[in-house]
Amino acid sequence: MVYRRTHQVVRRLEARRASILQAAREAAAEGGMAAVQIAPVANRASVAAGTVYRYFPSKADLIAELIADVSRAEVAAMREAADAAPGPSSALAAAVTQIAVHVVSHRKLAWGVLAEPVDVDVTEPRLMARRDIADEIQARIEAAMQAGHLPSQDTAIAATAVLGALHEALVGPLAPPDLDDPIKLRDAVQTVTLLALRAVGVLDARARGLVVQVTMPAAAAAAPTASEAMTGS
Amino acid sequence: MVYRRTHQVVRRLEARRASILQAAREAAAEGGMAAVQIAPVANRASVAAGTVYRYFPSKADLIAELIADVSRAEVAAMREAADAAPGPSSALAAAVTQIAVHVVSHRKLAWGVLAEPVDVDVTEPRLMARRDIADEIQARIEAAMQAGHLPSQDTAIAATAVLGALHEALVGPLAPPDLDDPIKLRDAVQTVTLLALRAVGVLDARARGLVVQVTMPAAAAAAPTASEAMTGS
DNA sequence: TCTTTCCGTGAACTGTTGTTCAGTTCTTTG
DNA sequence: CAAAGAACTGAACAACAGTTCACGGAAAGA
Numbered sequence: 376m377v378y379r380r381t382h383q384v385v386r387r388l389e390a391r392r393a394s395i396l397q398a399a400r401e402a403a404a405e406g407g408m409a410a411v412q413i414a415p416v417a418n419r420a421s422v423a424a425g426t427v428y429r430y431f432p433s434k435a436d437l438i439a440e441l442i443a444d445v446s447r448a449e450v451a452a453m454r455e456a457a458d459a460a461p462g463p464s465s466a467l468a469a470a471v472t473q474i475a476v477h478v479v480s481h482r483k484l485a486w487g488v489l490a491e492p493v494d495v496d497v498t499e500p501r502l503m504a505r506r507d508i509a510d511e512i513q514a515r516i517e518a519a520m521q522a523g524h525l526p527s528q529d530t531a532i533a534a535t536a537v538l539g540a541l542h543e544a545l546v547g548p549l550a551p552p553d554l555d556d557p558i559k560l561r562d563a564v565q566t567v568t569l570l571a572l573r574a575v576g577v578l579d580a581r582a583r584g585l586v587v588q589v590t591m592p593a594a595a596a597a598a599p600t601a602s603e604a605m606t607g608s
Numbered sequence: 609m610v611y612r613r614t615h616q617v618v619r620r621l622e623a624r625r626a627s628i629l630q631a632a633r634e635a636a637a638e639g640g641m642a643a644v645q646i647a648p649v650a651n652r653a654s655v656a657a658g659t660v661y662r663y664f665p666s667k668a669d670l671i672a673e674l675i676a677d678v679s680r681a682e683v684a685a686m687r688e689a690a691d692a693a694p695g696p697s698s699a700l701a702a703a704v705t706q707i708a709v710h711v712v713s714h715r716k717l718a719w720g721v722l723a724e725p726v727d728v729d730v731t732e733p734r735l736m737a738r739r740d741i742a743d744e745i746q747a748r749i750e751a752a753m754q755a756g757h758l759p760s761q762d763t764a765i766a767a768t769a770v771l772g773a774l775h776e777a778l779v780g781p782l783a784p785p786d787l788d789d790p791i792k793l794r795d796a797v798q799t800v801t802l803l804a805l806r807a808v809g810v811l812d813a814r815a816r817g818l819v820v821q822v823t824m825p826a827a828a829a830a831a832p833t834a835s836e837a838m839t840g841s
Numbered sequence: 842t843c844t845t846t847c848c849g850t851g852a853a854c855t856g857t858t859g860t861t862c863a864g865t866t867c868t869t870t871g
Numbered sequence: 872c873a874a875a876g877a878a879c880t881g882a883a884c885a886a887c888a889g890t891t892c893a894c895g896g897a898a899a900g901a
Contacts, residue, residue, distance in 0.1 A: 378846045378899055381898080424850085425852095433890080495889085509782055532796060535783070536803050541772070543768055543773075562762075566761070566766075571769075574804070611869055647859090656879060657882095658860085658861075658881065659879055666859080667860090
């Protein structure tokens with residue numbers, strides 16, 4: 376007698392798995408990675424704690440998948456924004472602005488994914504997330520450099536530094552505390568974007584209109600991937 | 609009968625306290641904050657675990673003091689380097705270079721002090737450390753701006769971004785892995801310093817000789833306190 | 842309907858570390 | 872040298888969260 380999973384069951388299992396991941400994501404968005412604990416996540420997903428282990432070998436794996444998901448979305452959004460830009464310089468600007476906006480819009484989540492202390496070992500997925508995002512930035516810097524818009528430079532270090540600057544200034548513990556005010560938020564994003572572009576050698580970014588197209592996901596609907604079902608913390 | 613602590617005893621107590629702190633520092637320098645555990649630290653300081661609690665109310669307090677010490681030294685070094693510079697711009701460059709050098713020279717420690725996950729709550733001392741360092745950078749940016757060497761800008765965000773860029777590019781998980789090579793290390797410091805200065809609007813930093821005075825401390829290449837008895841773990 | 846196989850449950854288990862405290866050793870004082 | 876106070880010890884304790892597993896129940900096949 377061979378037991379075979381029917382379609383219905385397969386879908387239920389997939390849905391359950393997704394709901395656990397979603398619960399973890401919501402927990403992280405609300406309370407950071409510290410809130411991603413098996414029992415609360417299971418509770419939020421309306422399953423028992425043990426059930427989580429039928430879908431994820433360990434908490435580390437659960438968080439790893441969460442991190443991978445978030446970073447994948449982040450990279451896709453950056454790529455889309457950059458690809459829509461007319462030239463290499465504005466593509467770079469668009470990518471940087473995009474990630475800045477995303478990161479401030481989901482501060483807790485971004486902090487949790489990239490930097491927040493976690494009890495289990497998530498260095499590897501975090502490293503991959505950082506690398507994926509940095510690689511995307513690096514590619515845009517490279518392109519602008521090849522086009523002669525930027526001075527020759529070590530693009531790997533430049534991309535890393537840009538990521539660090541965005542992160543520290545916008546989501547780190549020293550980030551301005553009043554970023555809930557949309558205007559302050561937009562100003563902060565513009566300021567940091569300008570800094571980042573200047574860092575890699577973009578001259579007159581502001582004058583050339585590279586920094587102005589800051590469209591908040593909540594406000595003007597132009598932002599792609601705005602459908603991320605984020606609870607605004 | 610009144611028991612009074614003799615000079616000898618007082619000094620022994622102070623020495624012991626200092627040695628515990630030093631043991632914590634060494635542990636952090638070698639294995640990051642994760643290695644700062646009561647039992648190993650006590651062992652390294654040649655005392656029993658319980659003794660640590662005669663000097664520090666909790667592990668959090670021990671780490672807080674360690675963080676404060678390190679950041680105090682960091683700020684002092686920055687200030688000294690900057691004060692020795694001839695003008696506001698080179699003072700800024702000197703401060704940035706100084707912290708970059710310090711931070712790469714003691715990567716594990718810097719990572720532990722500023723960002724590494726710790727089980728106990730050290731957000732407050734970390735926040736103070738970050739703020740102290742950022743404040744020093746901010747003051748130098750401010751001075752250069754007042755002197756008309758930099759465009760007008762939000763110096764608080766700029767300082768934070770600079771700190772983040774340095775940190776991410778030099779000690780974060782994406783930092784180049786070959787920084788043990790002194791030449792690579794010097795290049796990385798110069799590259800990041802140049803990025804940071806450009807970010808705040810310094811033009812031609814390289815041409816103006818603001819980035820070149822990178823002098824590595826003697827201890828940069830060698831691991832600190834290489835001869836340490838393994839203490840289990 | 843009955844049997845087999847798998848899914849879900851949640852209370853119990855585990856392993857790790859910070860923390861405590863009664864007993865021991867050392868220092869001071871009369 | 873003896874009494875008293877302080878410091879030190881290290882094994883035992885506590886707390887917390889991740890993980891396990893024996894059991895109940897639902898779904899699949901005959």
